[in-house]
Every structure is written in C-alpha cells, then in structure tokens.
Amino acid sequence: MPYVNIKVTKEGGPDNSGPTSAQKAELIAGVTELLSQVLNKNPSTTFVVVDEVSLDDWGIGGMPVMDYRKMLTEQADEAVKQ
Amino acid sequence: MPYVNIKVTKEGGPDNSGPTSAQKAELIAGVTELLSQVLNKNPSTTFVVVDEVSLDDWGIGGMPVMDYRKMLTEQADEAVKQ
Amino acid sequence: MPYVNIKVTKEGGPDNSGPTSAQKAELIAGVTELLSQVLNKNPSTTFVVVDEVSLDDWGIGGMPVMDYRKMLTEQADEAVKQ
Amino acid sequence: MPYVNIKVTKEGGPDNSGPTSAQKAELIAGVTELLSQVLNKNPSTTFVVVDEVSLDDWGIGGMPVMDYRKMLTEQADEAVKQ
Amino acid sequence: MPYVNIKVTKEGGPDNSGPTSAQKAELIAGVTELLSQVLNKNPSTTFVVVDEVSLDDWGIGGMPVMDYRKMLTEQADEAVKQ
Amino acid sequence: MPYVNIKVTKEGGPDNSGPTSAQKAELIAGVTELLSQVLNKNPSTTFVVVDEVSLDDWGIGGMPVMDYRKMLTEQADEAVKQ
Numbered sequence: 001m002p003y004v005n006i007k008v009t010k011e012g013g014p015d016n017s018g019p020t021s022a023q024k025a026e027l028i029a030g031v032t033e034l035l036s037q038v039l040n041k042n043p044s045t046t047f048v049v050v051d052e053v054s055l056d057d058w059g060i061g062g063m064p065v066m067d068y069r070k071m072l073t074e075q076a077d078e079a080v081k082q
Numbered sequence: 083m084p085y086v087n088i089k090v091t092k093e094g095g096p097d098n099s100g101p102t103s104a105q106k107a108e109l110i111a112g113v114t115e116l117l118s119q120v121l122n123k124n125p126s127t128t129f130v131v132v133d134e135v136s137l138d139d140w141g142i143g144g145m146p147v148m149d150y151r152k153m154l155t156e157q158a159d160e161a162v163k164q
Numbered sequence: 165m166p167y168v169n170i171k172v173t174k175e176g177g178p179d180n181s182g183p184t185s186a187q188k189a190e191l192i193a194g195v196t197e198l199l200s201q202v203l204n205k206n207p208s209t210t211f212v213v214v215d216e217v218s219l220d221d222w223g224i225g226g227m228p229v230m231d232y233r234k235m236l237t238e239q240a241d242e243a244v245k246q
Numbered sequence: 247m248p249y250v251n252i253k254v255t256k257e258g259g260p261d262n263s264g265p266t267s268a269q270k271a272e273l274i275a276g277v278t279e280l281l282s283q284v285l286n287k288n289p290s291t292t293f294v295v296v297d298e299v300s301l302d303d304w305g306i307g308g309m310p311v312m313d314y315r316k317m318l319t320e321q322a323d324e325a326v327k328q
Numbered sequence: 329m330p331y332v333n334i335k336v337t338k339e340g341g342p343d344n345s346g347p348t349s350a351q352k353a354e355l356i357a358g359v360t361e362l363l364s365q366v367l368n369k370n371p372s373t374t375f376v377v378v379d380e381v382s383l384d385d386w387g388i389g390g391m392p393v394m395d396y397r398k399m400l401t402e403q404a405d406e407a408v409k410q
Numbered sequence: 411m412p413y414v415n416i417k418v419t420k421e422g423g424p425d426n427s428g429p430t431s432a433q434k435a436e437l438i439a440g441v442t443e444l445l446s447q448v449l450n451k452n453p454s455t456t457f458v459v460v461d462e463v464s465l466d467d468w469g470i471g472g473m474p475v476m477d478y479r480k481m482l483t484e485q486a487d488e489a490v491k492q
Contacts, residue, residue, distance in 0.1 A: 113168075
C-alpha cells in the first residue's frame, strides 16, 4: 500500500520545461516495479505522485539551484586556470 | 494544532479542470469539523492545504491514472463479451 | 484517488499518549466519507495517513507548542488580574 | 543532510502574486544557515523546497484563509463599535 | 536534485516488524538508479527518505488497512460459498 | 500562515541520538523569525514540524547515508595515499 512522492526540478525534457509525460510514466512504472520486487507490494494499491518544482523554489548550498551550479562551474574554471 | 494535506487529481468541477473553490471550502470545513469532533482540536489552529495534482503526475498500478482507468474499462468490456 | 495526510500532536487519548486506534479509525472514516460526498471520490482508492508528532517537534508562535500554551495561559492570568 | 519544505500562501511581493525570487533566495539562505549553526549541517547537502499555495487552497478556522481574515476583521470592527 | 519520499506500512521483513535495512537499501539504490536513467539525475544530489507507517495509521476504503484486508477476505470467502 | 517541515537525520546531540529539545526549539525560533523578517508572516500562525529520520531510512548517492559517508572517507584516504 505504498505512497511515493518524487520531487524533481522543472527542467530537462525536449524544450527544457520539465520531464515529458513519457518520462514521468517511466518513473511511475519503475518505482512501482521496484516496490513490487523488493517488498512484494501490490501495484494496484501503489500511488506515485510526481512534483515538478520551479528552479527558483529549490535551494541547495544555501542558494537557489541555478546560482549553486554557476558557483560550482566558476570554481571548476578557477581550478583549471591554476 | 493539526495540519492536513489533501491531494486530489486535477479533474472534475464544472469544466473538468479541478474542484471548484466552493468544493475546496467544503473539504476545509469538513475536515476541520471532523478534527474538532473526534479529537477536540481547535479550528483556529487547524491548517488544511489542498493540492491539485495533474493527471500526468499521478500514478497507480504502475502507470499514469488515465492509462490505468482505460485498462480497467477495457478489462471490464472484455469480461462482458465472454 | 486522493491521498490525505493528517498530522496531529501526540497527546490526548486515555493516557495522554496520543489518539487511540478507534479515534484514528474515526478520522479515516470521516475524511474518506467527506471526499466521497464532496468530490465523488472512490473510497477504495482513497489513502489516509495519520502522523502523530511529538510535542517537542511541533512549533507555533516561534516556540515549542507546550511553551506557547504556557505563555498564552500566563498572559490570560495576567489579564484577569488587571 | 536536511530537507526543508516551506509552504506559504501565494500573496505578497511587488504585485501581490507571491514572494519574489529574491525573497525566496533569502529564505533558502536563512534556513540553511540556521541548520548549519544549530546542528552543524553541511549546506552542500541541505535541500530547501519552497511551495507557494493558492489562497483558495489554504484553510484555517474551518474556512479558506481569505474568508477567515475577513471574519476576524468584521469581529474586530464589531468590537470597536460596542 | 531529486527528493523522493517512500511511505510503506510497517509490516513484512523477517519478524513482520517492517522492511529490513537491506530491503530499504535496495529501495534507495533502485529509485536513485531509476532517476539517473530516466532523467539523468546525479545520484550524489538524490535524497531518498523511507517512512514506515504503523498499520493503525494507514487508512484505505474508509477504514484502517487491517480492517480493509479482513473485509476483502470475508467478501472473497462469501463469493466462493455461493 | 506558513507551514515548515524540517527533516534531519536522527544523530548528533549529547548521546548521538538526535537533536536535543533545546536545539529543536532553536530551529523553531529561527525559522519563524526568518519568515517574519523576509515575508512579514505572523508567528502565531506559523507552524514548524521537525522530523528526525533514522539513518537507515535516509539515502544519498544511491545508498544509506552511513554507507555513503564511509565511501567518501575511503575515497579520501585513497587519494591521500597516491
């Protein structure tokens, strides 16, 4: 009787506006299969909810994710120069 | 001091685009009343958050909910024929 | 196909250790009935998960809930004296 | 390795359509700093997800938040008249 | 940068007290691999949190899950007799 | 009217069994203050719920967090030797 919530940033997919319906269907199929195999859970009572979270609304390293990635890239660039 | 989160698929309502504001107000009133009656919780510190989840983002039976309903309908149609 | 999560503080019940199983069953029945009446949701695909949260772990007014209640009581006592 | 979810009503900000990106960045920075100071948590494995919730979808006191605020205002107005 | 929350009932495992640590490790590995394959997500920023929910606290069909299963079994038994 | 959920691993504190009540009170005070300063939110309608998650139940990098930390330590040890 599992309930699974998958939160991902809203990006990627053909126009970078987030996962496609087909990709989300793959996630739903994959995690339901996993719960069936590992814990013998019945797919017909397995719920999966996917949330796409705007990049502005996701923080890591104390800053929005886009700023964090930019910082990591700049640090890598610096390291290469030295 | 309860916190209640209600997740429903974004469908139904007058134009099938999800519950109306009036329906959501009924859910809020009903669940707050329930917590007051059963556990004597104070409505003024009862929060209710309703989330409408896109049909693409909700999985059951290892597939998106629309595919699952279609499969059940087809199975029922088959059963009737036999 | 709703999913409902109800969080309450772990208190009340016969020995103040939290809601009884019977009270939780009442919450489950009540909210499932509500979703059936208001949005015509099928009970057999309505999940309800109840979480009991330790009093230490619940904050309101910028402090743990027990401290907050004590503060309100003291303020009320002060008001009566004046 | 903390995960923080902050839910706020979708209001405020320059055109009252919700917090700005800069305000959300402040929340992300502030709560990450807090977890680092109080529990020595590493910012690079601290996730923060901000959810803006439509006013229709947030209930308190058994009604949508806008109705609740209106009720409190009316009660205050009544009290002043007496 | 995904965050995955998996809620399962606290049952199964060697003494029926819930999934073993090894089974939970399999869930963590499997869902992280899935997000890497389908959406190219980096495992080092993929969080998975497993919650085991007491059977009393999980409702389906308007009743606690143990009552629901018992009801389904009784209905099946009745059907066989007829 | 914010709702904040803070999930941390159950470790640290005086006997490594998780944050103390005083540390959790600091988190509650800090995040409530933050929401008041940044978004002018009223503390008396700000809820904070802290969840302590067992180390077995938290995954990162495709494995339970203890295994992940051990792997990072071993990699660092290897790097030093070379």
